[in-house]
Amino acid sequence: MSERRFPTQSRRVLISGASIAGPALAFWLGRYGFNVTVVERAATIRTGGYPIDVRGTALDVVERMGLLPQIRAAHINTRLMTFVDGDGHEIGAVPVYDAVGSNERDIELPRGTLATLLYDASRKEGVQYRFNDSIETLDDDGTGVNIRFTSGIRERYDIVVAADGLHSRTRRLVFGVEDQFRCDLGSDFAIFSLQNDRGLSHGGIFHAEPGRVAGVFAVQNSQRMFGFLTFMTDQGAPRDVSAQRNLIHSAYAGMRWEVPRLLAAMETADDLYFDSVSQIRMPHWSKGSVVVLGDAAFAPSFRSGQGTSLALVGAYVLAGELAFHKNTSAGLEAYERKVRPFAEANQALATDGRGAFFLPCTQADIDMRNHLLAEIARNGPEILFNDSRSAAHSAISLPDYQVGARED
Ligand SMILES: Cc1cc2nc3c(=O)[nH]c(=O)nc-3n(C[C@H](O)[C@H](O)[C@H](O)COP(=O)(O)OP(=O)(O)OC[C@H]3O[C@@H](n4cnc5c(N)ncnc54)[C@H](O)[C@@H]3O)c2cc1C
DSSP: OOOOTTTTOOOOOEEESSHHHHHHHHHHHHTTEEEEEEEEESSSSSOOOOOEEOOOOHHHHHHTTTTTHHHHOOOOOOOEEEEEEETTTTEEEHHHHHHHHHHHHEEEHHHHHHHHHHHHHHHHHOOEEEEEEOOOEEESSOOOOOEEEESSOOOEEEEEEOOOOOTHHHHHHHHOOGGTEEEEEEEEEEEEEEEEEOOOOOOEEEETTTTTTEEEEEEESSEEEEEEEEESSSSOOOSSSEEEEEEEHHTTOOOOOTHHHHHHHHHOSSOOEEEEEEEEOOOSSTTTTTETTTTTOOOOTTTOOOHHHHHHHHHHHHHHHHHHHHSSHHHHHHHHHHHHHHHHHHGGGGSSTTHHHHSSHHHHHHHHHHHHHHHHHOOOGGGOHHHHHHHTTTTTOOOOTTTTTOOO
């Protein structure tokens, strides 16, 4: 791919959100010569985090960014998911890559490591970051977008991108309330860190009862591991932390294995992350000069394992189409046309029935899972899933955005 710059960009772009989608988009827009500012509510790039995956076509994106070696060096290499009964006795185990339909080229790394790599790379392309701030009001007058930031600063941009996650405030300001786009998949989840006092490394242990799963996993042989709880509910996810804790306690009442210990750790954790397992499905991804990207546009839910890869691919295509089309609306329309089928194919992975393996709804689901684990022990993990998942991971071919090749 050409490393030369698109020579004639004068458009100013504001991106809200500096996690994965925002810095990835900023990198490409900076390279194409746009004047780019990223505004992030947090004080800095958030470095902690659970493991995320870069798979399929998203690997081609990070390779084109020149980041593949650093990303590969951070590969966690999670190996085994072990399932236990209420007394902690092993029922069976699955190699993680077979369970999620990954292949050996795919990379799993801490979310914060990827965010930091993208941030550093985008700064080298001249991108400006504004932390501790966010968009307060937004007025698109047809020729540009007037922004008033929470800090009181007022500025005008040609294009505004909402890359501020599942609960995007920018999306709400422009497209309306979240409820019309958020599709809850019938469960909530909680994740938090706790002391790794069992020497767990590169894997996880899970115990399920109908409608509720508890687990621990460790990405490395470190002092800390993650507790993970996911349970069926039709109540959505409260935003208030004490209401979240109460909901979790009542959902896990009476559950055996290490659940009482996990609940105690969850109670005092300062990094509890709790949300509904939800997707974002929008009929249109842009309105005027404002466009959505990443989880704000097409969150597939962690059950798909594809949120990060969708964000990376979406960022690459959005930047390329904006650079390729002088007319912003044509660029936004081409971005949606090219990325939507890929996003929808990957959203479908979260609801393809395999969820019952990880979050069994009924005792029959648990019996079926145990039967599969026994089959895996006898015949190998390949009987579990076919390769339709990895087909979805690569269900888009990346355009080459060549300098000087303009469509309009
Ligand atoms: C527990 C968990 C496990 C996951 N596991 C996987 C996995 O295995 N594989 C995978 O690929 N994906 C996984 N994901 C999903 C993945 O993390 C996201 O899909 C991916 O990070 C998308 O990134 P994003 O940049 O679109 O949004 P986000 O990562 O949500 O980032 C949004 C950013 O916007 C900022 N922000 C929010 N509001 C404002 C505002 N008003 N103004 C300014 N900034 C704001 C936030 O601080 C944040 O930095 C998981 C997610 C969770 C929560």
